[in-house]
Every structure is written in structure tokens, then in C-alpha cells.
Amino acid sequence: MKMEKTLVLIRGAGDLASGVAWRLRRCGFPVVMTELELPLVVRRTVAFAQAVFDGETVVDGIRARRVALAEVASCLAQGIIPVLVDPAGEAVRHLQPRVLVDGIMAKRNLGTRREQAPLVIALGPGFTAGVDCHAVVETNRGHHLGRVFWQGSAEPDTGEPGALPGVGVRATRVLRAPMAGFVKEQRRIGESIRQGEWIATVWDDAGRTAAIHAPFTGVLRGIIHPTVPVTPGMKIGDLDPRAKAEYCYSVSDKSLAIAGGVLEAILSAGRGATAL
Template identity: 45%
Template sequence: MKPDVFIAATLRKRTPDYDTSWAPLVIGLGPGIEAGKHAHVVIETKRGHYLGRLIHQGEAIANTGIPGSIGGVDKDRVLRAPQAGVTRNLHGIGDLVAAGDVILTVDGQPVKTLIPGVVRGLIADGFNVKKGQKLGDVDPRGDADYTRTISDKGRTIAGGVLESILAHFAKQNI
């Protein structure tokens, strides 16, 4: 069965394994996806003026490797694997943590947060990871409610997806 709309929302940041033949409307989120080749529409995911923009030709802004600033903190809020191995979580999403706390381990090697805040994202326990892989992030604003609601970034990207779907089906009815 072929869907009417296929949304690739994995934010893999590498060349996708799907293309426009997968559905009448294929929507891709973020860098590494080319509109017209991999997707009919690409949605910009980089924070800033163009967040949520529909791209009908070309690609989203390239991945810089530096996350958007939240509360004045960017790369220091990200948790990365110190080595390849299997994760063991010591904290969960929504936990309040202090700078220096061990959030998880990778084959016994501790992964510490550099900043105080709330664990906002975290890879699944028992997951096999590569050295340097992003494992999660800590929100320096320290509000656990933010982990249970849609962020401004998520809401804007979702709005771009909805706009794309509505525009696609409106064209069919003209």
C-alpha cells in the first residue's frame, strides 16, 4: 500500500534512502535531503529566521554540528559518546541535574553534563553507539515542563509540514 503522504522526520543529517516515488507527497525534514530528488518538499529545521520554511528546490541549511543556543548555551548542552559501546542510563528525561553529574555510561565510561539543567533528550538504554555520537541534551532553563510539551522549534517545523500538506491537497482541488 502506498501512502498519500510520507514524512521523513528522523533528522538523520545524511543522504536519505527514500525518494519522491514513495508517495504523491514526500516531505523531508532538515539537512541532507534534496527537494525534487529525495522529497517533494524539505522543511528547514535550523533555528533562526528560516525555521519551518518550505523548500521546493535545493536543500535545507547544512548541519553545522553546533546546536542552536538555548538559554545562552549551545554545544555544552549536548551529551556525546566518549567511546563506542552500549549505553546505560542513570537519569531520565525530565530529571534535574547539576554540572558534573553522570547522566549515562557507555560501556562503563561516564558521560557527564557540563551544565546544570533538565535532561531534555536521551538515547534509549542499551543502545549501541559510536564514539562522538549525540546521546542527549540538557536544557539549561531547568524547567521539566518543557520536556512534556512541544517546543517552539517543534511547533514551527510541524507547522511547515502541515502547510506543505494543505498546499499539496489544495492544488489537487483547484
């Protein structure tokens, strides 16, 4: 298998999918990513989805650019990750990648099929290896994080975020919208915030507002883009109790573990029956 000729298409460009793209690109694979017109990404400083909003973004030294389908080849030739707005998943048919990775992290399958590419890899719950994909990579924090399954599924969705050191109640690090509307940030990603301080406001066209305050002291690790409409209970931010601002600007340990699983799946498939 020649890595430079093995095109990898990743559906989704949030922080976990971006960690996969980052590692594969550093290993020499050409990588293309797809996203929604208004990505729901929270950890925007480490997500290539930010290119949809800004036109271009850099994560840990790797550059990505929002492009049209016709610009993908020239973008790849420059060593840049192309990001396509492709909510319907049409890019798979046009680009015919050797590897398709579903990194949407919707906790369910939104249309990925095993026959779409010689190797189809899915991240997290909602997929069954051997049925709708060839391999599943575990995304739940714990002993099996990053493990590749060629049969069966990842651990089921718990409905709660993974625990981080310093948070007594697991769900408190995730900031959720108390009402429908849009988020206006009062603090920026990477800023230190004390418990009770004002982080953001959710507002709507009717003039209603609701303030979001820090449940504990930490660093604001992520907050949703202000142009994205939110619904009640939707994840809109992430507060990190470890209080290390530098963690906001580099690919996380969890992302790298998952990326390692994807890399393992590609390399092991390339040596086996799946001709990559």
C-alpha cells in the first residue's frame, strides 16, 4: 500500500475527526473532510470544521481550507486538507476514496454503508463492524479507547460526556443551551474562568435571553459558533477543569488514541484481504 495514493475521506470535521485527519496527514495520507454548512463543532480551535466559517484554519501545524469539489486535487497537491460542505454525502461518489471514515459522532449511522469504499471505518457507537462498516474504533474513554473492532460494535452511548480529572459530576463540564436561539460568547476559548462567572448568553429573535455561567473554575475549551442555531439541551460549550490553556490549541489525547485506531485499521487492512 502506498500511503500517498490512498485517499481517505472523513465525514465530519469536529475535534475527534480532526485528530484522525491530523495524524493521517502527518503519516502521508491525502485526506479530504466533509461538513455541514453550519458545523455543530464546539472545540473550534482544534477542529478543521472551523475552515467552513473562516475559509482556512490551522490545527497543530496542519492547514485545512474550505473548497469546492473541483478544487480538491489542487488543494491536496499543496499538502492542505480540503474541507467540503457536503451534508448529503455526495463527495464519496465523486472522489471514490480508498478509505471512508465516518467521524460525524452522531451516535448513530446517518447513511454510511460498507460498500461505499474498499475500507469503511466508523468511530464510536451506532455502527456494527461487518454490517454497515468494516471496522469500528472505540471512542469511549477507558481501557478500550482507540481499540479496533472488526466484528461487533463500540460501547453504547451513555448520554454523558467522558470524565475529566477535577470534575465531581461527569456531566457538568459540558455547557448546554437552556433555550433555543443563538450563542453570544462573553469569554473566548482558552480563557481562565472562575466558578459562577458569565461565559455566554443564548438569545432569540423574540428578545429572550438566558445567561450561561461557569459551574466550576477552569479554562473554556470550546464554544459553538455564534451563527449556529441551537436547541434546548444542545451542547454549546466545554469547560476544562484541568485549567491548562495550551490544551485548547493542540490535538487531545483522546483524539490521538482514536486516530491511532484508524491508522491501525488502514495499515492492517492494507496487508490483508482488503486491497488498498
